[in-house]
Amino acid sequence: MTIVSGACFILLFAWAVARFILKRKQEDIRHAPGPCSESASWIWGHELEAFRGQALEYYSKWMFQFGPLFKIKAALFHSDIIVLGDHAAVQHIFADTTNYVKAPSFRPIVANLVGKGMIWAEGEEHTQQRRLLSHVFAPERLKDMGDDILECAEKFQNTLTSLALSHGGTVTTNIVPFTSACTLDIIGRVGFGHDLKFGQSAEAQELATSWKRTVNEGMTFGAFLAPAIIRVVPFITSLPFKAIQTQGDISRVIGKLARKIYKEGADNGKQKNILSILMKSQSKSGYGLTESQIIDNIITFTFAGHETTSGTLAFTLLELARRPEVQKKLRDEVIEHGGTLSYDTVPKLAYLDAVVKESLRVHSAIPRTERVAMKDDVLPLRTPITMRDGKILTSFRVRKGQVIHIPFTSMQTNPSVWGADAAEFKPERWITPGGVPPTNELPHGWSNLVAFCDGPRNCIGYRLALFEFKVILATLVRALEFRPTDAVVTTKLSLTWQAIVDGEAGIIPLQISIASYS
Numbered sequence: 001m002t003i004v005s006g007a008c009f010i011l012l013f014a015w016a017v018a019r020f021i022l023k024r025k026q027e028d029i030r031h032a033p034g035p036c037s038e039s040a041s042w043i044w045g046h047e048l049e050a051f052r053g054q055a056l057e058y059y060s061k062w063m064f065q066f067g068p069l070f071k072i073k074a075a076l077f078h079s080d081i082i083v084l085g086d087h088a089a090v091q092h093i094f095a096d097t098t099n100y101v102k103a104p105s106f107r108p109i110v111a112n113l114v115g116k117g118m119i120w121a122e123g124e125e126h127t128q129q130r131r132l133l134s135h136v137f138a139p140e141r142l143k144d145m146g147d148d149i150l151e152c153a154e155k156f157q158n159t160l161t162s163l164a165l166s167h168g169g170t171v172t173t174n175i176v177p178f179t180s181a182c183t184l185d186i187i188g189r190v191g192f193g194h195d196l197k198f199g200q201s202a203e204a205q206e207l208a209t210s211w212k213r214t215v216n217e218g219m220t221f222g223a224f225l226a227p228a229i230i231r232v233v234p235f236i237t238s239l240p241f242k243a244i245q246t247q248g249d250i251s252r253v254i255g256k257l258a259r260k261i262y263k264e265g266a267d268n269g270k271q272k273n274i275l276s277i278l279m280k281s282q283s284k285s286g287y288g289l290t291e292s293q294i295i296d297n298i299i300t301f302t303f304a305g306h307e308t309t310s311g312t313l314a315f316t317l318l319e320l321a322r323r324p325e326v327q328k329k330l331r332d333e334v335i336e337h338g339g340t341l342s343y344d345t346v347p348k349l350a351y352l353d354a355v356v357k358e359s360l361r362v363h364s365a366i367p368r369t370e371r372v373a374m375k376d377d378v379l380p381l382r383t384p385i386t387m388r389d390g391k392i393l394t395s396f397r398v399r400k401g402q403v404i405h406i407p408f409t410s411m412q413t414n415p416s417v418w419g420a421d422a423a424e425f426k427p428e429r430w431i432t433p434g435g436v437p438p439t440n441e442l443p444h445g446w447s448n449l450v451a452f453c454d455g456p457r458n459c460i461g462y463r464l465a466l467f468e469f470k471v472i473l474a475t476l477v478r479a480l481e482f483r484p485t486d487a488v489v490t491t492k493l494s495l496t497w498q499a500i501v502d503g504e505a506g507i508i509p510l511q512i513s514i515a516s517y518s
């Protein structure tokens, strides 16, 4: 080595060290508040504790304790995670889909679970798919879906009525398979023109079995471990973990159905639904999607479009069962309304609207999301945070690669914002003056909630979700009465927010009888 090259090497080394120190100094996360390191497991950080608790139990507790921005120790020595509930910062992140993306290392898991459709896509590919499908969910199109939705809701109600009658007027049953069958029927009909026969078709049954296996698998240690390993060593997505394999299983089952639907669509492209729009795009050169992209979007919409609404609906029925006065008030409103439930008439039911908003506040099916910063950035903060070194920050610097968890439900049930009864199901708060905190204290999103996320990647199906949710709920409470059982129902996060009874996911037992007035 010559003297010149040796000097260059030393300079380069010194520059790299100086840059590292400077960057470390710029990391606000170093002094961010959060649960203390001593309480974290040396290998699993705070993540395993949070995973083992009820859905978002720990995030909610920590958010109340440390404020709307805190850090937790990550598993397997990964750098600390920021947990974020500050409205301004969350809005900033969701608005910038270029610089805040879903974790790149998890894309293989998403692809394995629901294929490479809209949930998986990023950048231009996402924009193209989103542009193509956004008008399927426009209000004019939803009006046309009204008859199908009403028919599915009535089939649901008739099934429960027959079941109750065949048991002498009252039956105790797990409501989850029924809510799931109904919302699957709806997405099958309005999305793809395909009849899944209220959970009775072989495809619907195979899908239900696979989903049950998947969500139960999602609560095991393997399901915690696999993503933690993938985050640290992204290239090992082919590891033979059961959790990963089972997630592939649901994609295989829906994939089989998707190919059948695709073939039917190819035979008959007359209907105007998700499928026909995807198929029609194929003929537009340079704009359309490939056959595999279409099939993956059928999988994506089948998955995203039914277990979400189903889960929130099932929890709502449990809340109504536990609160007979709320259930009666809702029933009275629906009966008084009398007329057909359509896209134009459901908004007139104010109490129904309050019940649905409260359900999405407390029981959103997707209670949290994750983003990764693609470049160094500064997050604006609505609420200044006090750092461990005593400094007060009104903005927060994040480094490229920073993992950020955004727990929607913790934000929506934070007692510091919503008051002491924040976690309680109280639809009245939405119709009582001053019952909901002022808009400037709440997030930017549908009804000042983040249940449907926000920004260019918010839930594309939220109008359909709200419409079907209201129609099904109104149809059921009009004819049936729901009461709780002795079962202890807890919650877990496993793909979606799950109800757990005796360690098993997807169980909400309810006592159902014919409503006494009818």
Ligand code: HEM
Pocket (backbone or CB within 6 Å): 118, 119, 130, 187, 300, 301, 304, 305, 306, 308, 309, 312, 364, 365, 366, 368, 369, 370, 450, 451, 452, 453, 456, 457, 458, 459, 460, 461, 462, 464, 465
């Ligand atoms: C109560 C019901 C629903 C809830 C709570 C819900 C919630 C959400 C949330 C929070 C996201 C953002 C996820 C993230 O970025 O991490 C999302 C995205 C999405 N949702 Fe929904 N959803 C519901 C119903 C539906 C329905 C009925 C459909 C379709 C028929 C649907 C289709 C989608 C799709 C395709 C995306 C991805 C959008 C994109 O990345 O651009 N969802 N949903």
